[in-house]
């Protein structure tokens with residue numbers, strides 16, 4: 001599949017600290033690309049850079065063949081790059097239904113928001129059950145599903161997720177991973193950062209391993225999951 005979103009030689013950081021030291025990552029259309037690596041490796045920083053929340057110091061970000069390096073975060077959302085950041089961040093006082101409606105805020109996504117809400121309820125039946133409940137009263141897993149569905153409401157062409165299974169009970173995490181696979185099977189392009197390396201490699205097509213602001217390995221997820229050094233370093237096997 002052709003590349004939809006890519007970073008080339010991406011360097012970014014905070015103040016004096018350079019976190020990304022020239023990262024090359026490419027996310028193929030219609031695939032799940034996982035980014036794994038230890039704490040502080042720069043995974044979230046990479047996601048923020050792809051979404052335009054953090055400017056690059058050097059290098060470039062290309063989306064569908066167009067250089068979007070200079071485009072700001074809100075412009076990239078309109079372009080079709082959606083980031084679901086770590087920690088879910090749903091507004092506690094809004095109901096599930098209101099939150100979904102708010103997700104359709106870009107010019108491109110406003111039209112047809114109602115049938116899209118229905119699609120979200122098909123994808124996440126729990127959200128339908130809880131559509132009149134305030135987001136703040138949902139369980140952690142339900143909030144993650146809501147954050148994911150809200151991201152999809154903006155009609156992204158690529159969905160970036162930072163640690164979607166963080167803090168979730170295993171059964172809930174499984175539901176989230178199953179949903180990601182279903183979304184991919186419907187044609188969505190997904191980039192996902194995950195602590196749960198085994199689950200991430202199990203659902204991903206391609207994976208990148210980051211250490212200390214650099215990509216140290218990448219390849220088909222199935223190859224990495226079987227690789228002895230990956231198994232030892234990240235899977236504790």
Ligand SMILES: Nc1ncnc2c1ncn2[C@@H]1O[C@H](COP(=O)(O)OP(=O)(O)OP(=O)(O)O)[C@@H](O)[C@H]1O
Nearest residue numbers: 014015017019037038039040041042043044045046
């Ligand atoms: N806003 C910030 N200001 C200063 N330094 C930051 C900021 N955010 C992250 N860092 C630093 O940048 C480095 C990479 O952080 P980042 O959050 O990208 O790592 P990560 O791979 O996502 O880690 P984790 O697995 O813990 O989420 C870390 O050393 C972190 O302390």
Ligand SMILES: [Mg+2]
Nearest residue numbers: 043044045086
């Ligand atoms: Mg992180």
